[in-house]
Amino acid sequence: MNMTKNNENRTILPEPTIRRLPWYLSYVRMLDNMNVAYVSSTQISKELNVQSSQIAKDLSFLNIRGKTRIGYEVHSLMTGLEDFLGFNRHHDAVVIGTGSLGTALMQDHGLEHYGLNIVAGFDVRGDVIGQQLGGVPVFDIAELSTWQQEHNVSIAILTVPVESAQEAADLAIASGMTALWNFTPYRIKAPKGIVIANTSIYAHLAIIYNRMQEHEQ
């Protein structure tokens, strides 16, 4: 990997672009599975309902350009997207809070296809501490800081009850973790430099309910 390539990989994209890239990836992965060699931006546009010009612009961030009249080479578009999105590198993570959602994430081997490797779970409940969930060991949350000194994991997945969200985040940050994937509906506060991604499934429920009312009118 040369310097230019390295710099490209570190381009900071606008969030809407980052949200569209996995759509392109899931589509070209399907095409690649079907041994399709080329795909035009018109085809992608039709399939994903995103304007061709937007697709070309998004992919130009990755320095991927289609060929006139042929389009994009499917396999290299796929690997280019995976490479850029970080899905083909390993990222270790811990799950804090091994309730039903935390356990599901520990058992979901689909996440490995996106580069996420859950190496440990942490909890306060005596009945799960010392157990394995989906092949992943669960430790006492009181051991997080000591455990982290040896393992130096960057990503903490927060699937604790909402009232423990900030406390779990503080603990993860104090232990040296730098990225929090927050599944609680709580709005976590963190110092600058800490990455927070909020996946609040309840907010999406509110959107569904609200939009359903719109159509009922």
Next chain:
Amino acid sequence: MNMTKNNENRTILPEPTIRRLPWYLSYVRMLDNMNVAYVSSTQISKELNVQSSQIAKDLSFLNIRGKTRIGYEVHSLMTGLEDFLGFNRHHDAVVIGTGSLGTALMQDHGLEHYGLNIVAGFDVRGDVIGQQLGGVPVFDIAELSTWQQEHNVSIAILTVPVESAQEAADLAIASGMTALWNFTPYRIKAPKGIVIANTSIYAHLAIIYNRMQEHEQ
């Protein structure tokens, strides 16, 4: 419930406002648990890192206004938010695709606190059909249409593999379901009038990876 109230409940909000309302709710639920009677928008602002003026604007959509020098009455703010967001009404849903994520949602009783009641699962795998997951029966996907004629459920939760996403969506829509909660990274196409909410956890992973690189620079 009078006409005015009814119309208020059916106000269509901008998506960023709908995303913030559950943050307010989770915070005031905590305050309510601690028997706090009043909260000012300054307090909410400090706690959630949203500007006071934005909070006042968001809550004005719900016709909720604070009192000068006292602020918002915690309990009525909580019930007002729950009522508006639809979290205290029952919404039946089915899960299509009972893999690890689908099963987790069927077992996650937390969703009930947000008004979502999962009444059935559907799958193609012979080993789960006829079983119960988290107390919810799993049926053959081939029976969806017949089952739906009796049950008339509006919401389908799609937790199928990405290559089956469109097919599952088409089936749900053909059966008369009007809202799709799509957990796959596939961009589903649907006729106008069908509500789609995308919860693509993989897109959030891409955002985490990208932002982590930013801080490493």
